[in-house]
Amino acid sequence: MNLGPHADFIIAAYAVTVFVVAAVIAWVVVDYSAQRRILGDLEERGVTRRSQRKG
């Protein structure tokens, strides 16, 4: 595949896109595991939500 005289611009465009998408995915994955961990800690300490309480 020959990208011609403007290969740098094409490669930079793809690199920026991959970087931004990877950063968003990493943030989502890290945030998900953090929220799960905090929820687990709270449940272990016996803290419940109002909707989970009986009576």
Next chain:
Amino acid sequence: MAVIDLANPTRFLTLVNRVLPWLVAATCILFAVGLFGAMNAPDDYRQGATVKIMFLHVPAAWLGMFGWALMSVAALGTLVWRHPLADVAGKAAAPVGAAFTFICLITGSLWGRPTWGTYWVWDARLTSMLVLLLLYLGVLALYWTAEEPGRGARAAAILSLVGAVNLPIIKFSVDWWNTLHQPASVFRMGGSTIDSALLKPLLITAIAFTLLFVTLHLAIMRNEILRRRVRSMRLMQAQELAEAT
């Protein structure tokens, strides 16, 4: 599961956990097919190989605008029906829409330098797209800095509705003003002006990016629901401690 059941956050989470793996797989497959087509597509007779930037730039532009349209619909749900999931949907769309708008501006700039001879011009299309990015940053600031989430959500919903005025300006800027940016070439009266050898991989990458948007949006909605549960549990814990002392 009836559609109305999805208004319940717990049922919504069950559905998201079920569909996310399938969405991730479908997104990866479509990206593999789309990027293979994009890399093997012929050069444009005027743009040369820089036409390959179009496979990123065009879907990113569409999804940047789609994200704001989604936020505007969610804003109605927040302000009119005061549904908590509507606010979750609006808040989750903002970072994804901002990311795609940023990609659109950067890739457009990298395409513009070899094609137009400049990274940036203050023409109506480019400027209105930059305004969209600034609006996204404004909404994110409202969500992330509000001390009381409900107040932040209402302010962000109002800004989402006001900012929707920018969407037709972006779309029709190339028709209303004399711009360096070319007019619409895919969705236009009289059909697309792009050759099918380029149009086919463009549409496949556009579907792949759309699936990526949906996947990220649902995953961020799931995180936001969990974050609100954490907040609710911490408030309950603080209340109990206050009552005990």
